Amino acid sequence: MMLDLLGGFGEKGRTSVAVSSGGDRILLDAGIRVGASGPAYYPALEGSAADIDALFISHAHEDHVGALSWLLSRGYAGPIFMTAETRDEAPATLAAYADAGDLSRFPFPGDRIELFEPGDMLKIGNLTISTGRSGHVVGGVWFAVDDGDSRVAYSADVVPDSNVFVMDRIPNCDLLILDASYGADPIAGAARARQISEWVARHPQGCLLPTPLSGRSLELIAALPGPFAIHASMRSSLQAQIDASASLLPGVPGILRHRLAEAPDWTDVDPLPALPLLADDGMGEAGPSSRLLPRAGEAGYPVLLTGHLPAGSPGDLLHAAGRADWVRMPTHPTLSGNVGIWEKAGRPAALGHSCAPDLLDELKSHIPSLLTNYRTGQRIAVPQGSNP
């Protein structure tokens, strides 16, 4: 079994891995890289995509699905596997991040989507693809691919210690592709949630909390110390995420439903509220937060950023100018989480995706089998039967 590392290795964004064995070839995710331009915006796929038998999408964030129209423009003609929640969210991601020309010629192909549920096992040729809940967003999954001789597990984006979402255990494997977004960050989610709650309590005059629509928004709603407002455009999606209770920890849907029902809607014509205000996206690139970040910056309204900020994004610029604070709300594994995933998978050889090389070096001192020198564009053979 061979892997082509097409995006997300030694970098954050355009996450994509091709798995080949015998005559079978599948693609796991097809993301774009925010902040890049030209070919570096897309997976490093040489030539046509016509030889790919099937595409599997882990979730609808731009760094995992944003290159779908581009992939279709490169001749991809096979089925596209994703969960119903990912299917529902992906068109909005493409609208925000796909090239306008690609998107008009290759709009979201609803008729080619093959739905599955987390936990399902899928077959493509001689490959068996198992899936499990990621703990990252509603409907998000990881994939493990087995050809009978070896198994690779691709974590996509996962959260092993979420206060909101369930993550299923990643199985034993010969090669594990970890979500290394945070490198060796030692501060677990519960401690970060407390820091965010305390920051919000220190800003009773109101504040802006930019957040991606899916995933982190529910983590923030669970962490906030009191009443809050939401941008009105978020309500139906948040409600749908809470209603997808199979993705959520027991007892959580009821709490979140109550909090959301109590939260007033805020719209762009209103004055900035004397409450914490949630608005998507998380970095000011798109959605209402792209309008709200400049407004808050001009008004001196406090801003707390809680996630990844691509260099040069509006959130990054506001933070660099000292006009916004930043506390990470983990939506990826922190150190203990990734060590736990690796140990439960049998301590296999490992790669890390979605971070710069220096973070991989930090993680390697805790995960000695981490292979830190692999970059986007390279190939790697999966060790055979090393960890049955």
Ligand SMILES: [Zn+2]
């Ligand atoms: Zn994600």
